[in-house]
Amino acid sequence: MSKDAFSATSACNNATLRRAARKLGQFYDDAVAPAGLKATQQGLLYQIHAGGEPAMGEIAAALIMDLSALGHTLKPLIRDGYVETFNDRQDRRIRRIRLTKAGEKKLAEVMQLWLVAQRRLEDLIGAEKAKRLRTALDEIARLDLGGAPAP
Amino acid sequence: MSKDAFSATSACNNATLRRAARKLGQFYDDAVAPAGLKATQQGLLYQIHAGGEPAMGEIAAALIMDLSALGHTLKPLIRDGYVETFNDRQDRRIRRIRLTKAGEKKLAEVMQLWLVAQRRLEDLIGAEKAKRLRTALDEIARLDLGGAPAP
DNA sequence: GATTATTACTGGCATATGCCACTATCAATT
DNA sequence: AATTGATAGTGGCATATGCCAGTAATAATC
Numbered sequence: 001m002s003k004d005a006f007s008a009t010s011a012c013n014n015a016t017l018r019r020a021a022r023k024l025g026q027f028y029d030d031a032v033a034p035a036g037l038k039a040t041q042q043g044l045l046y047q048i049h050a051g052g053e054p055a056m057g058e059i060a061a062a063l064i065m066d067l068s069a070l071g072h073t074l075k076p077l078i079r080d081g082y083v084e085t086f087n088d089r090q091d092r093r094i095r096r097i098r099l100t101k102a103g104e105k106k107l108a109e110v111m112q113l114w115l116v117a118q119r120r121l122e123d124l125i126g127a128e129k130a131k132r133l134r135t136a137l138d139e140i141a142r143l144d145l146g147g148a149p150a151p
Numbered sequence: 152m153s154k155d156a157f158s159a160t161s162a163c164n165n166a167t168l169r170r171a172a173r174k175l176g177q178f179y180d181d182a183v184a185p186a187g188l189k190a191t192q193q194g195l196l197y198q199i200h201a202g203g204e205p206a207m208g209e210i211a212a213a214l215i216m217d218l219s220a221l222g223h224t225l226k227p228l229i230r231d232g233y234v235e236t237f238n239d240r241q242d243r244r245i246r247r248i249r250l251t252k253a254g255e256k257k258l259a260e261v262m263q264l265w266l267v268a269q270r271r272l273e274d275l276i277g278a279e280k281a282k283r284l285r286t287a288l289d290e291i292a293r294l295d296l297g298g299a300p301a302p
Numbered sequence: 303g304a305t306t307a308t309t310a311c312t313g314g315c316a317t318a319t320g321c322c323a324c325t326a327t328c329a330a331t332t
Numbered sequence: 333a334a335t336t337g338a339t340a341g342t343g344g345c346a347t348a349t350g351c352c353a354g355t356a357a358t359a360a361t362c
Binding site: 303304305306307308309310311312313314315316317318319320321322323324325326327328329330331332 | 333334335336337338339340341342343344345346347348349350351352353354355356357358359360361362
Binding site: 018022025026029038055056057067068071072091093094095 | 309
């Protein structure tokens with residue numbers, strides 16, 4: 001097998017998705033790096049901002065991410081002073097999240113960089129194609145893949 | 152914003168891709184878990200097997216993954232005796248990878264589980280749609296997003 | 303209202319990934 | 333051959349993510 005042909009065009013949907021995610025992740029990461037953030041962090045800041053003081057569980061559900069994973073991911077952002085958590089008034093189990101002043105500022109900064117990457121990518125593959133791709137990916141994200149069986 | 156509406160249908164290609172990757176990753180992870188492996192490990196074993204004693208760099212390139220990341224990811228597989236590395240005869244910089252006997256056996260086992268997940272997913276979204284999605288993702292993976300500038 | 307079940311997180315452990323610095327080789331130049 | 337430059341990996345540090353085992357607090361039940 002030639003080195004060139006060995007470019008792993010797998011039939012596995014998961015493997016293909018991960019490869020593309022690594023590629024795109026690097027691209028967006030590079031783009032937002034001047035702000036000192038990873039693309040995942042930019043996305044997280046955006047979600048928190050858009051969520052209006054969301055509960056951790058709400059963010060986790062929206063991002064289809066494990067709650068504890070979200071907790072871990074938040075730590076550097078809290079440490080760096082971009083995000084803070086606080087207890088819900090009604091339900092003391094719930095911890096809500098919001099951006100700090102510095103977080104809002106950083107979000108504005110990083111979104112500028114994000115936009116450059118977003119546009120450049122869509123110039124490359126076409127806005128329509130990108131939209132179709134996102135639609136297909138959202139469909140995957142919304143699939144009911146059967147979690148816990150009924151009691 | 153209602154909790155239900157807050158399902159994060161972002162315009163960001165990267166965020167959308169990551170969400171889908173988490174979802175699909177969990178699905179394939181669950182499916183192959185009985186073999187004691189993650190879906191990423193199944194994919195890696197498969198690549199190594201398909202590669203014919205590939206060099207680490209070849210695998211990394213095929214998977215669009217950082218070379219050091221590959222090294223890290225290999226460690227548990229080496230520790231568990233599924234994979235081994237050895238030096239190239241000609242070029243002593245190169246380390247090649249192969250499955251051990253146990254690794255081949257484990258691969259055969261895990262591919263059975265993988266196939267169930269793969270089929271179930273394609274039953275859900277349709278084999279044609281899945282194929283189109285993989286094609287689109289492969290296109291992303293092959294994009295030239297401008298790495299290092301020419302000297 | 304006390305017991306039980308459920309929900310929302312937190313912390314610990316493990317894998318996944320990436321960047322950077324360093325080492326070991328091989329290749330190209332002079 | 334000695335120097336210089338390019339390759340291939342390794343190891344350390346950091347973030348990304350997930351599972352599982354608690355903990356705390358609300359809801360449900362008797």
